[in-house]
Amino acid sequence: MRCRCLRSGSATGAAGAEARERGERGERGERSRSPCQRRERQEFCQHCSKADAEHGPLSDGLLPFAVCQAVTTAVWTAARKQAESAHRDVALRFPLSLGSEASQTQPDELCVEAAGASLEAAEEVVSLALSTLTTALKESGWEAERLGAAVCAALRRSRPRPIGGSACPAEDVLVARVRTMSLCAVAYWRQVSQDLGKAAASLARYLEQHRRLYWRRPPYRGVNLGGWLLLEPGPSHELFQLHGTNANRCEWSLLRTMRERLGAEKTTEVLHAHRSTFLTEEDFRQIRARGFNAVRIPFGYWVVCGASGGDPYVGPGLEFLDRALTWCRQLGLQALLDLHGAPGGESAEAPCGRESSKWRWQLWRFDESLEALRILAQRYKGHPAVTGISVCNEPSEKVPAEVLCKFYDQAVRAIRTAGMPPEEVSIVLPIYRTERLDEIWRVWSKTFDGFARHANVAFDLHLYHCFGAWWHRQGLGSHLRMAKRDRKILRRVPAVVGEWSLALPQKAVAQADHEDQAYKAFASAQLQAYSHASHGWFFWNWCDSPEHHPGWDARTCLKRQWLELE
Template sequence: MTQVRDVLPQPWKGVNLGGWLLLEPGPSFPLFTHHLLKDKSQARCEWDLMKVLYEKLGKAGAAEVIRSHRETHITKADFERVRSYGLNAVRLPFGYWIISQPRPREPYMGPALEYVDRAVAWAEELGLQIVLDLHGCPGGESPEAPCGRRQRPESRWDWRHWDFAASLKILQLLAKRYCDRSCVTGIAVCNEPCGVIPASNLISYYSRAVDTIRKAGMHESRVAVVLPIFQRPEGEEAFIAKWAKTTQGRHRNVCFDVHCYHCFENQFHGKTFAEQLRAVEENSKMFQRYPMVAGEWALGLGRATWCTCGDMDEDTVISIFGAQQMEAFRNSSHGSFFWNWKEDPEDKEWNFQLAYEQGLLNRPALALPPWDHTGEDPLEDILHPSPEDPVVYYGLSVCTEESTQKAFIFHEAWPCKEPRRPVKHRDIVRIQGHNKHFVAVTSLLARAFSPLMALQVPDPTLALQLLRLERYVATSAPKHQKRYFFSRATSTTIDADDEADGIFARWADFGDWQAITVERPPELQRAVALPQPLPQPRPRRRTKGHKENNNILLE
């Protein structure tokens, strides 16, 4: 059994109104910057911000701050401007406390249903479609800020805390209240549910939510029910297949919500610009197969993009990326929504108005060259041409970004008189940073218990600092493509982390996010003077319980 791919008569081409009726840093700018925690840092979620407001201003003062924010953050003028930009829809995220009373001992302020009423009225008056998005459910659908409360450690939250029954009552109230409003063409049953929620339980809730919404008056011929499949561990397609098998196709005009972000997690930080565009291409194929909406997308890109985009300036890279995404969304049965309408006024990757005004959303899409996934993708060299001499030689600087401050040098483990020798398959090498220190790699246990084995990096770049000397092995001459470093001692692959500073050897798999792009920087392509050989370290005596130095395999 497969899920019928119903298509909206007018797929949504819209923008999120995040940060208005559910508060988050960035989207709720500048509310979070004006009301800081005691340590002068920003609160990370609405829950924590409300606690700050109550402590500083009391209940009446906090209520006035929230009332003022809700009155001014989004107004009818914003809806008029959305329409003037050629968009046809808005997605309205809100917490359950906007619809009903907050639960006991929760600091949220509500209900405030009049603001949803206003949004629906403005959309109807201006000819916009609106998707009502239950962004924060009772009990929370995750331990993250988008549902209202960010909980750390994450184990403080359990998926059973999510009150499914109370969430269904909220959806019933919404459906009954707005079932006769023609502008309401979608309703989302939650937002970004945590991946630890068993698929069977999530599918059960989704099926009951569709039934609840339909029985309350929102007919399948007019209103789509949006079912998020955010970061499902079994993958989007496997989840949809299980949904179809469980529900036997009895639900119509449902769509699965995916959030297309290319700047989070190690996986996307490790992708080259070409790989980012190929990922968009794969998304496009998925949109063609299933009923889907890109409920959130933005222009942010992972770190590796910026050292694999040739001589293109930042705006060109961003606009190309935006064009490819928008072309992919044309294949979506239910459309897409940019995140977000309001954001930090200087953040063009997330602020739709700024991106639009700077012309970052009006470039035609590129026709990508065909590639059968064998050999190097021809798109790599189109977007980031190989240097005149791409081979990496011992003693010459190479880099992962076009900056000598982010460069490093391969040195042989033993002296060699052969000049200008390339790094070859299975060579033993040592890696030296621009600051003359050498790379050290740690296992997960060493990272946790032995600071002497951890490589400390003061920023996300490869500014290397020596804490202990290590030996490495290379398995092929690195050119203009990504390589893997593998520790023979621990049978794990070297990787950087998207949150913790450092380079670690932790897992044996070879994911995209673990690959490292190594190449000659343009200004150093013709360098011929080799530095003097480095003094060789004396052999160290092994002591009981001391692990052998990690050897890194370049593949």
């Protein structure tokens, strides 16, 4: 089990269960809608879903990002002005929770509900979006050569084609997406002062449709490579057993012990040997062959720019990242670069590199973190395998939300300025535990307007079922239901599930006829739920200590057929 397992708790226990229960009430509220309202939503949304399923990205090519941005800027501004006008002198405010009783409307239903307050006003935004798209395409010189006559003709019309009319597939997809984006922007600004849950779902749908206009990659179906470039007792168990003591629970303390016993030069040699042999090209081949399409590569800041602040870490070591990314490019794997350990630490826990009871959030050296991200972006910009960067990992809840979101805003700007544009690289902003999602979403949206200002960013959630006594008291049925309910959360925000596992408590396993049955059901429930994450998911971990729960080790889970990827 990972060294973080002794933490207080991923308190997704009773409080988390109570919050998620509200989703059940939202479903009951949907059944109270009139048959006419439900048919209208279903008709339009089935049209959008069918176009996406049959044609995916535009059949004539994706749009230039600059064109997409021109459209979204116009739509966002117009929708906000409409909402402010409708409220007149009443300031737009933000409710406190994403989980209100009426907030569980399915995202696919929002495209019609968006215009509920004023269909005519919503259609004005749709027309503006299509007009802006036409103008931006002409100015880019891209229209006639890439889209074809049928799409261009559709865009020149002042109003979108009625549903059910004849058109080419590319026109269907483009017009449907732009229309859905526009209506969801209207929905967001009309809902944000009344129901933050509905507003979040509208915004998530808006961002989803925007991203599909320019993003060429499938969602991540990946695995973590933890224990390689940042040591943890589970996956890096051999080093801890050979060179550590029972007191060594993180890389910082292990290296202090090694330097005392072996000296600085020998310690560096041991770390270099570990980094050279822990993962090989064959591991990457196996990852690809077993159905994964991506890897998340955790590393400490010292791998990027060397140790600072008196830390005992060994670095830099970017040559190991270079080699891994070469294998990813050759095998067609996407790579999410994960700054797992920030300068000064983003928490007091071992996964950031150092476990320390004396840590406080002011020790996090934000400026050095931004510099490490700039170095990464400059080095790997344009690399075909690098499709994501995570700006940190599992930040402590002691870091004030305003401070964290300010860092996220600066990090996105640093990465983009260094040469990684939204159409090439996603940027991942860790929330970590779902209990803090409301707070961070609210600050990020209200104070920074973060999703509107920064394209192709996603929140990172880690969804485990084993940390804390509450999880260990639950039966198998409860674990499966809780996994199912996670999809409601994932529909409300752009998200990647950066870590999850099959570490299932023994009480739940004992309730199945056979342990294989329990683990297969648990894996299936999680995979179904995490398929709703807009940016995908990553299993923790590719390998782990044989002394730990087998649900942490992807190779074991695959071998025993607990984890089956289609």
